[in-house]
Amino acid sequence: MFCRFVCVALLPLAACTQPPPALSVDKGYIRLNAVPSRPAVAYFTIHGGTSDVTLLSVTSPVSVKAELHESMNHAGMAMMKPIGDFPIRAGSTNVFAPGGKHLMLFDMNPGIKPGRAVKLTFTFSNNQRIDLGVPTIAAGAPAPTE
Numbered sequence: 001m002f003c004r005f006v007c008v009a010l011l012p013l014a015a016c017t018q019p020p021p022a023l024s025v026d027k028g029y030i031r032l033n034a035v036p037s038r039p040a041v042a043y044f045t046i047h048g049g050t051s052d053v054t055l056l057s058v059t060s061p062v063s064v065k066a067e068l069h070e071s072m073n074h075a076g077m078a079m080m081k082p083i084g085d086f087p088i089r090a091g092s093t094n095v096f097a098p099g100g101k102h103l104m105l106f107d108m109n110p111g112i113k114p115g116r117a118v119k120l121t122f123t124f125s126n127n128q129r130i131d132l133g134v135p136t137i138a139a140g141a142p143a144p145t146e
Ligand SMILES: [Cu+2]
Pocket: 069, 070, 080, 102, 103, 104
């Protein structure tokens, strides 16, 4: 009887000890283009924090322009279109991956070679900025596992 009471009483406490979700970005990498004058593509995962925010922009010091895109199939043709401000719901996981959402990096610094670490800066509507260092890989290289 006593045990059951204790266990029931402890459950809500255990739930409370879970750390609140933090707005964060991980699993990032940049795939360079085989043709250096053509855009590179960045992939990453954005985790929502305790409240809904909007991703306003992602920039990098190694490219002149960066745009969020979404890949889609239109009448059997692979296409992509720019996506504007991107909502990041509280506690959500937002995967930018090949075949789906991605960041296009235009006019890359031609000095950036595979293996180089590059900075991506994510700016959110709550005035939070997150810098993420990501590896660059060659056009045909497999995605990093972590
Ligand atoms: Cu694109």
